[in-house]
Every structure is written in structure tokens, then in C-alpha cells.
Amino acid sequence: MHAHCESGATTNLLRHYGVPMTEPLAFGIGAGLFFSHIPFIKVNGVPGTSYRSYPGTIFKTLMKSLHIDYTMQQFGSNEAKGKAALDQLLDQGIPVGMLSGIFYLTYMPEAYRFQFNAHNLVAYGRKEDGTYLISDPTLEGLHEIAPEDMQKARFAKGFPEPKGKLYYITDVPKQLDMEEAIKKGIKKNIWLYTSPPIGIFGNKAIHTLARRIKTYPDKLTDRQAVLYVGNIIRMQEEIGTGGGGFRFLYAAFLQEAAEILGKPELKEFSQRMTAIGDQWRNFAYSAARICKARKSDLVSYNDLSDMLHKIGHDELRLFNELKKVNL
Amino acid sequence: MKTNEVPQDKGNYKNRDQSRKVVYATDEKGEYTTVNSDGWEVEHLATIQAWDQAKLELEEVLDGIRKGALSPLAYFMKKNLMDTGILARHVGKWGWQVKRHLKAKVFAGLPESMLQRYATTFNITVADIRNFNPDTAEKH
Missing domain, CATH: 1.10.260.40 (lambda repressor-like DNA-binding domains)
Structure with a gap:
């Protein structure tokens, strides 16, 4: 079992081909750490917040950095073609990663089954009656799903739309340069996190959220404000992030990177990232107290805003200093 | 977060208690490891609210x-x-x-x-x- 779906699915696919991969390495080489807050893209009336890079990029970035050949396909709305492609691969014994809508994944606990279309899973076979055998990175054990439910999940609508997206490994080179891939991953993540010039992506988005959260009590009804804040907590802690909105997972990556590259200074960055993860946890804890009280008597929205600004500053400083490390 | 600080709060709603999740935390030596967790009250609160x-x-x-x-x-x-x-x-x-x-x-x-x-x-x-x-x- 893994914490996060895409890095977990990627890890599972690589291990199938004998590549020694851990989830933190997959997440770090795939440059997964991110933040985005997009007030104008709303799902069920709540603005979108995410702590990771866009679905699919972790897998792609990692494959390219390790020079592993892969295929990634989407099928628009051609559901029959999407199913045929999946079945053919599984019948050849090829495990297949897929993007899916959680709402339709019948094996998931109902608590998780909202309309959320960025969930990755791996199918590793199918039974004679067509039932798919599933390894879901975020759950213990193995699972099964009926073909019609799988179809609905793969062609779920909303944002993002999976359009039947599947991905699989086609060729693994004999020699893998893990060190080079790790260095590339760190550099790419620094760039990804620090460079976006608009306030909805990367570091600036944390400050955008910090500014907006302050206005919630004035601009929103009590009910809405609590829902907005609750959704941030869920994106950070509920949906397979390994805790603290992927910050602990990235800290684990930096620790592994320190050992593999023989750069003890990265261990210090790992510890600093852990401390930032702890700050995110505190933020979630305080946010939950607001949700519970329904009124801002214990912790105010201003306090939440201050916490976010501080996290934003600390993360930017960490990445800027990481940039100076001679990898 | 340290391994002994990882919350183990069961969520008794909509089969949530049938699944555990992986949390990354540091052990007594400060090394990262994974802990299987039943969940966190903070997360349950947000999910139940939704x-x-x-x-x-x-x-x-x-x-x-x-x-x-x-x-x-x-x-x-x-x-x-x-x-x-x-x-x-x-x-x-x-x-x-x-x-x-x-x-x-x-x-x-x-x-x-x-x-x-x-x-x-x-x-x-x-x-x-x-x-x-x-x-x-x-x-x-």
C-alpha cells in the first residue's frame, strides 16, 4: 500500500519490471510537489485546491528521466475503443495504470466516493467474466471491479476528464541512472514550484489562498466559508497525500536522495520539509476547529491566513536554498 | 511528524473504517518510514461535513x-x-x-x-x- 495514487501506481508498474523503486523516489523524481488554488474552477461550488502537480505528470516525468519507454493513451469519448485497448493489454499480461473517477469505484469505501476524477489505479488482469483485477495504490489488499463500473470511472466527466486515460511501460533499459534522475527531479521541482508567475500556481498560490481565506467571513455565508475551508483540509489530508499535503512524502524523498547521492546536506532539507509538513498539519488542525465551531471564536480566519503566509515563505526559502546546493 | 504522533482515529461513517491509509513519519532515529493509519479526526470532520x-x-x-x-x-x-x-x-x-x-x-x-x-x-x-x-x- 502507498500513500498517494499516482506515485504509488507508478511505483507498482516499475516494480513489476524489476526496477527498485520506492514511492518517495517516484514522487520526487516525478517532481510531484506543488500547490495550486484556482478560485474560478469550482467543483460543487467550492474552489479547487491541490497540493501536487497535474495528474499524469509524475508518471511522465519519471519515465523520461529514467529513459523508460512508455505509452500513454486517451480515447476522447470512444469508450469501446478504450475498453478494447485495456483488455488487449491485460490479456498480454501487461499491467496498466489508469486515471479514474472515484465515484464509480465500487470497491472504495463510500466515504471517499465523491466526484473526483484524478485517481490513479493499476489493473493487472481480468477474469473470464470480464471483471477487472485491481491494485489500488491507496488501499490495502487487491480489489475487483465490474467492467461497466470501470468504464464509467474511466470516462467520468467533470474536471479533469480522464477520457479513458491509460499508461503502461513498454521497455526498461538494462542500466538506469537513478542519481541523474534524482538530480533532474529536484531541479524540475524547484522550477515548477518557484517559477509560475501567476498567483494560482506554485508558491504564489499559497499567498493567494492566504489573502482570500481572510475574506471568507465577509464574502461568504458561514456555511460556505466552512465548506471552502473543509475542502482545503480534504485535499491536504483525506485524499492519499501521506499527510501534510505531500510535504512528508517529499521530505522522505529528500532523505533517500541524500543517501543515494551521498549529499548529507539534503538530509537537512528533508528535516526542514518535515517541519513545514508539521506546519501544514497545524493549519489543518486549526482549520478544523473553525469548521467545528462554525464561528470564529477560537482561531480566526486571520490566524489561518497568517499560518499560510508563513508556510509560503518557508517553502519558498527552502526551494531557493535547495537551488544553491551543488547536486 | 513522528511515528508515535500519527493519529489513529477511526471514522465510523460510510465504511470509512474499512480502510487504512499510509502516512509518512519519522522514527526515533529521525529516519522516514510509513505508518498505516486509521485516519485523523481533522480529516474525518471535513469529510463528514462534505x-x-x-x-x-x-x-x-x-x-x-x-x-x-x-x-x-x-x-x-x-x-x-x-x-x-x-x-x-x-x-x-x-x-x-x-x-x-x-x-x-x-x-x-x-x-x-x-x-x-x-x-x-x-x-x-x-x-x-x-x-x-x-x-x-x-x-x-
């Missing part, structure tokens, strides 16, 4: 249907946790068109073929839509 909202919205819609303002489509949309945008993508219409179809008056004039598209989306029959009774409808 379900409470879904329940509330479903009740509001049922009220609207009883009053004759909304069509059964509004119920099935909410039951499937969709909004008009998602539903519109499913049935191949614009959001504003779907919004109109949620009105009882407009719904009454919808052709069978359109109802069939909705039925397929909701995994039910056209009869289920036509014979919908708000008083016996399934809740979240």
Missing part, C-alpha cells in the same frame, strides 16, 4: 420537487453528487440547458430520447425518472 452538505442539498432538492418547482432530474443529479456542469458533459448539453431541464415545467416537455440520455447517465430507467416519488427516494 457529506452533511450533500445530504442537505438533497433534502432541498426533494423539497423543490414536492413543491412542483424542480424535476426529478435535480434529485438524481444530487444523488450522484454531480453539478450541472458535470451532468451537462454526460448528456452532451450545455450547463444552462441542463439547468432548464431541472425545472419541472421544462422537464414535462422533454422528449423520450433526452430522458433516455439522463437515465443512462444515472444508471436507471426512464420509468424510474417518470415515476419518481420524493417521499420514498433514497437518501445519502
